[in-house]
Amino acid sequence: MKISIRAKLFLSHFLAILLVSGSIGTYFYHSALSDLTGSLQSRLKYSAALLSHYFNPTELDTLISAGDMEQPAYQRNIATIRTLAEANPDIAFVYVMRMDQGSVRFVLDSDSSDDQAAPGEIYAEHIPELLAGFDQVSVDQSITSDRWGSFMSGYAPITGGTTPYLVGIDMRARDVEQKLDVLRQKGMMSLILAVLLAFASSQLLSQHLLRRIKSLHDRCMEQTPLRDQAASHRGDELDGLCSAFEFMTDSMQATQDELERQVKSRTRELEGTNARLLREIEERKHMEEIIRENARTDYLTGLLNRREVTRLLDHAVAHGEDFTMVLVDIDRFKEFNDSLGHDAGDQLLKDFALALQQNSRSQCTIARWGGEEFLILMPDSDRERGWNEAERLRSAIADTHFYTGEDNLSISASFGVATHLPQHKWENTFKRADIALYEAKQQGRNRTVMAPSEADA
Numbered sequence: 001m002k003i004s005i006r007a008k009l010f011l012s013h014f015l016a017i018l019l020v021s022g023s024i025g026t027y028f029y030h031s032a033l034s035d036l037t038g039s040l041q042s043r044l045k046y047s048a049a050l051l052s053h054y055f056n057p058t059e060l061d062t063l064i065s066a067g068d069m070e071q072p073a074y075q076r077n078i079a080t081i082r083t084l085a086e087a088n089p090d091i092a093f094v095y096v097m098r099m100d101q102g103s104v105r106f107v108l109d110s111d112s113s114d115d116q117a118a119p120g121e122i123y124a125e126h127i128p129e130l131l132a133g134f135d136q137v138s139v140d141q142s143i144t145s146d147r148w149g150s151f152m153s154g155y156a157p158i159t160g161g162t163t164p165y166l167v168g169i170d171m172r173a174r175d176v177e178q179k180l181d182v183l184r185q186k187g188m189m190s191l192i193l194a195v196l197l198a199f200a201s202s203q204l205l206s207q208h209l210l211r212r213i214k215s216l217h218d219r220c221m222e223q224t225p226l227r228d229q230a231a232s233h234r235g236d237e238l239d240g241l242c243s244a245f246e247f248m249t250d251s252m253q254a255t256q257d258e259l260e261r262q263v264k265s266r267t268r269e270l271e272g273t274n275a276r277l278l279r280e281i282e283e284r285k286h287m288e289e290i291i292r293e294n295a296r297t298d299y300l301t302g303l304l305n306r307r308e309v310t311r312l313l314d315h316a317v318a319h320g321e322d323f324t325m326v327l328v329d330i331d332r333f334k335e336f337n338d339s340l341g342h343d344a345g346d347q348l349l350k351d352f353a354l355a356l357q358q359n360s361r362s363q364c365t366i367a368r369w370g371g372e373e374f375l376i377l378m379p380d381s382d383r384e385r386g387w388n389e390a391e392r393l394r395s396a397i398a399d400t401h402f403y404t405g406e407d408n409l410s411i412s413a414s415f416g417v418a419t420h421l422p423q424h425k426w427e428n429t430f431k432r433a434d435i436a437l438y439e440a441k442q443q444g445r446n447r448t449v450m451a452p453s454e455a456d457a
Contacts, residue, residue: 014198041139048156048167051167052166066118066120081096081110082094093168094169096165096166097165098163104122104131105119105121106118125144134164138156139153152173155167155169301350303353303368306370309367312377313377317420322420324389325418326375326415326417326433327434328374329437333372353374356374361389364378376390386419387450398411414440414448416434418432
């Protein structure tokens with residue numbers, strides 16, 4: 001079957017434009033879908049982190065069972081979370097949960113229906129992101145379901161107390177799906193527009209090219225030798241042009257030198273472009289290295305941050321390494337911070353971190369755990385060596401003068417020391433060190449307390 005040159009041009013341009021526009025549209029659709037999902041998750045995490053400051057752990061400790069629903073503390077807090085839930089139409093529920101001996105229990109639930117969860121009620125669903133929310137801000141990676149429906153939720157720990165609490169925010173799955181459906185509809189409209197654009201562009205291009213091809217064909221046919229061959233030619237215009245070009249090959253030699261010159265010129269340009277690209281790649285690698293370093297260090301002190309030292313602790317426990325953990329807390333830091341100002345407080349934290357680095361063994365790992373609390377990881381240290389090293393650091397800190405901007409300041413710090421026990425998690429060692437640190441504070445501060453040799457139950 002003979003197909004006209006116009007049909008060939010139309011089909012080839014249509015498929016090419018459709019493929020390119022469809023690929024670009026698909027890429028931007030998936031990018032927008034990923035950005036929308038990430039934006040929803042970021043909103044949930046930010047909102048949960050913000051709401052976590054509304055609650056007092058001391059009041060929450062008094063809400064144990066359904067019988068506590070008449071307490072003023074419960075009435076006050078339940079009114080707070082219902083007000084917070086009603087303030088944002090995208091939010092379905094706000095709730096507070098407690099981790100109690102391995103079980104997750106409700107404390108507060110903004111649900112005003114008969115299905116409201118009472119204080120002490122166990123939440124039976126196992127959601128990894130929810131469990132992580134007792135330690136850090138987290139968000140569901142996908143839609144989760146329970147007896148109240150299907151949601152995407154954000155979680156944030158409520159700090160300041162000894163019992164683990166979290167605040168959770170639920171966004172109904174249908175609200176998430178509605179936002180995604182709007183994006184899908186826009187993607188479908190873009191696809192339809194791409195098809196229409198491909199059709200119109202192909203029509204215009206095929207007509208334009210066909211006019212040029214026909215004009216060139218007619219000019220070639222003006223040559224006497226080619227006109228004589230036209231009577232026996234049965235192909236389309238392109239076939240005729242092929243015959244014409246074969247006849248005129250010898251006349252093209254004059255342009256060959258110019259083409260070679262252009263190729264050399266273009267090659268030099270490409271070499272320059274490649275050199276620039278290599279420089280940009282090296283700069284990008286350098287920036288990526290800076291980003292990686294910032295992700296593992298504390299922005300203020302330059303020490304390792306909590307996430308990185310947690311990774312190191314996981315690695316040490318997984319490989320059966322021996323270590324001693326030291327928790328350090330600056331004594332009366334809040335008083336210094338309130339009296340001297342936050343800028344002076346920040347400078348004091350940086351100088352304190354530097355003092356720890358300068359007075360510690362090179363094998364030790366020092367991290368800022370949070371606030372004015374620091375964690376020192378001493379590898380291959382037994383109880384005696386760990387305590388001696390911590391006491392040496394405490395004495396060095398006490399003898400150090402810190403410059404606040406106006407005059408020198410003498411401070412002290414309390415140290416809690418715990419040696420890691422085999423077959424135990426590092427969290428157990430941290431708890432023992434934290435208890436020892438608390439005991440150092442109770443004994444009058446500026447002292448080093450060693451945790452007992454046996455793990456706490």
